[in-house]
Amino acid sequence: MSPGTNKARILWSIVAGAALALPLASSAGVLPDDRADALYHRYEGGGVTIQGPSVLVRKKMAEKYAVSANYYQDMITSASIDVEVSGASEYKEERDQYQLGFEYLRGKTTYNLSYTNSEENDYDAQTASFGLSQDLFGDLTTISMGFSRGSDKVRNATDPSFERDIDRWSYRVGVSQILTKSLIASMNLEVITDEGFLNNPYRSYRYKDPVDGTRFILAQEIYPRTRTSNAVALNARYFLPYRAAVYGGYRFFTDTWDIRADTFELGYVHPIKQQWTLEARVRYYQQNNAEFYRDLFDFANQQNFMARDKELSTFNSMAFRIGASYEFAQTGWRFVKKGSVNLFYDRIEFKYDDFHDARVSQMLPTDPGYAPAGSEPLYEFGANVIQMFVSIWF
């Protein structure tokens, strides 16, 4: 039996097992409200600017079915440190993503299906997802599970003959639990497996120049062809007596590349009168490097696998958020039940522990900021993320 056939059987056994296991209860759950969102997003940091719209429309029918459609676009202008070190010039590209979703509510079980298609000039990705959730124990508990199957095509804009595949599988389970009249907690677990060409065809690792040890030479990265990751997240949300909410979360992550990461999050939501809602959040993330990551290899082809992607290095990031939402038409206006305008700002600081600023050793030794390869200052950068959006419920 081929691995693909084996995995397909596993997926079907999950669906069949879950469908048989879930009792078809008679009282009704609830589908999300009809709404439309139009969002503008902008990310700017590390020489990269990414901006674009995202539009989502969700509509239910007969309180049993719901459909949703999302269009998302990234317009990218990049002169990142990787682009600069490679000697390439700033580039522009665009990513368009379409997502269609369908939900079906039967008793206390909600089934959902979605399909996502993402296109760039040198990268296509398709993902199909299935999930279900079930309310239990007088609706104090909700369990959910799902899986996704993805298929990517990786191309190279400078080499028309280059095309590689990636297959992705994701398995999820979750439980959400009402603990008290003012406290709700959840736990989610997800296993993701990728197989195929997992490195970026444009990115290089670097090794010491054998002729001049103060310089480096670039060569194309080589990654393993498989990766499996495990993540478990705990989250809780508490209603404060004066009508505000505080929430926190922790996620633990490991994978077969030896990356281990922790994510902590703490937030506060504060409504003012009936129309305003303010939010503040802090998020801390840290990870250690993949086992085949090195900032500077000693010589070419030193290992079977070699990477210098800063996302695989040891680093931490700290993100701060402030946001405000204003509700309008709270008593309804024509077909609109209510609406809101929202503004969120996130500041993220990335600090790398073993990714040096290789631009410094590319300078002339007579330049004041020069340092030889391997002893450059560590790289760090800050990013500003802005979201502005309008939502209407109808």
Add this chain to the structure above:
Amino acid sequence: MIKAIALKLVSSVLLLSGLCACGNIEPWVKPYERQQLADPIMNANPNPVSGAYMDHVFEAREGARGALGGGGGGCGCN
């Protein structure tokens, strides 16, 4: 490996569903006591389009991924 993981996931769901069938557990927070939990400020994902965007911002720049409680999917882009 994948089969073992899938079996564990199915077992978890079967176990929870089985518990459900064991009898009626009396909810300790009655439906009429849930007005605080039903307040919009207690919604873990009040703006799905915004939440999905921020998940993407972090996932594209970090090694970690998953367990975000969403429907999965994504672009897989670098």
